[in-house]
Amino acid sequence: MIYDFPDTSKPIRQGDIFMGLPRIDFSLNNILVISEVGQRIAKWVDISQNDEPVNIIVSARPVAAIVATQDCDSIRSREITLCEIRGFRDVEKKSKDISSPKRWKDLITQHARINQKWFYLPPDDKIGFSEKMAVDFMVTLRLPRVELEELRDHRIGRLNPTADEHFRERISEFFRRYPYDEWYPLDRDELNAYLKDYPEVKPFPWQNA
Amino acid sequence: MNSASVVGFQDLSPTSQTPATIFWSESFWSYPEKAIGFLNNTEFNGYFSSLAISPITVMPDPWLQERVYRNAVVTVLIYKEVIGHFISRSEALRIARQILVHAEQERLAIAEFEATKGIQWGDQI
Numbered sequence: 042m043i044y045d046f047p048d049t050s051k052p053i054r055q056g057d058i059f060m061g062l063p064r065i066d067f068s069l070n071n072i073l074v075i076s077e078v079g080q081r082i083a084k085w086v087d088i089s090q091n092d093e094p095v096n097i098i099v100s101a102r103p104v105a106a107i108v109a110t111q112d113c114d115s116i117r118s119r120e121i122t123l124c125e126i127r128g129f130r131d132v133e134k135k136s137k138d139i140s141s142p143k144r145w146k147d148l149i150t151q152h153a154r155i156n157q158k159w160f161y162l163p164p165d166d167k168i169g170f171s172e173k174m175a176v177d178f179m180v181t182l183r184l185p186r187v188e189l190e191e192l193r194d195h196r197i198g199r200l201n202p203t204a205d206e207h208f209r210e211r212i213s214e215f216f217r218r219y220p221y222d223e224w225y226p227l228d229r230d231e232l233n234a235y236l237k238d239y240p241e242v243k244p245f246p247w248q249n250a
Numbered sequence: 251m252n253s254a255s256v257v258g259f260q261d262l263s264p265t266s267q268t269p270a271t272i273f274w275s276e277s278f279w280s281y282p283e284k285a286i287g288f289l290n291n292t293e294f295n296g297y298f299s300s301l302a303i304s305p306i307t308v309m310p311d312p313w314l315q316e317r318v319y320r321n322a323v324v325t326v327l328i329y330k331e332v333i334g335h336f337i338s339r340s341e342a343l344r345i346a347r348q349i350l351v352h353a354e355q356e357r358l359a360i361a362e363f364e365a366t367k368g369i370q371w372g373d374q375i
Contacts, residue, residue, distance in 0.1 A: 066349055088334075099346060135365045
């Protein structure tokens with residue numbers, strides 16, 4: 042499909058796909074501090090007041106991920122940023138009832154019209170994806186570059202030039218999205234329809250007239 | 251090394267090694283002589299004066315300073331440890347696991363929420 046398979050001597054570059062990288066999750070309200078005297082649970086806001094490093098316990102899950110860092114940075118920066126890869130149906134819930142190729146086609150090709158939060162990765166036996174997958178731009182990992190380079194045998198492939206070019210543009214578009222209140226130009230009737238979906242929205246002054 | 255000891259070693263000059271020349275007697279009556287003899291002993295005087303003077307003349311004892319510093323550090327660490335409440339290791343591991351699972355569930359819930367919003371491509375098919 043859309044993948045290349047570089048050997049382990051090749052340097053890391055944007056679009057490289059790794060398996061088994063650690064994704065950690067922690068809670069600012071439940072920081073698990075560990076020290077010589079035992080474990081305790083605290084809020085980060087309290088710990089941060091000491092302005093000193095602390096050792097904490099976190100859980101990590103091995104996940105698939107794709108390199109998001111640009112090529113020029115991925116050869117010298119201290120860290121590499123990656124985005125997690127998950128099953129497409131988990132990332133895009135609109136696909137949960139889709140089975141026909143025609144509906145899949147419509148969903149997958151939305152990128153030409155919508156700035157989505159995911160990048161589609163088709164199944165491929167050689168790379169190890171048995172089902173449709175997606176890069177979730179919202180979930181990032183940050184790992185030390187040198188140690189990631191030592192894990193190049195965990196690199197299962199990379200996007201081919203066509204897909205890589207698309208990925209490069211998609212990820213940059215995602216992170217330069219302009220955040221704005223999309224309801225600002227709606228007239229009263231349109232706003233009322235909008236409020237049915239988003240009741241927490243506050244109309245702008247000109248929409249109250 | 252203790253500063254007092256340094257002073258003592260410095261005092262072991264050839265002069266201080268010179269044998270005493272005073273008269274030595276075990277008799278009770280000659281005790282004043284023995285006392286006077288001790289006072290005239292150069293080696294004894296060197297040790298005595300170094301011990302007597304050292305507490306007020308030498309530099310601060312680094313071992314003592316280090317102990318005071320360590321005590322201060324321990325005090326600070328104990329102060330910091332009061333943040334939060336203590337839990338068992340098994341409970342900490344359970345909570346860490348729970349945090350990870352909870353984060354994954356929240357991602358799915360948000361994806362579910364967002365799937366109901368915006369353009370419904372399924373409706374157009």
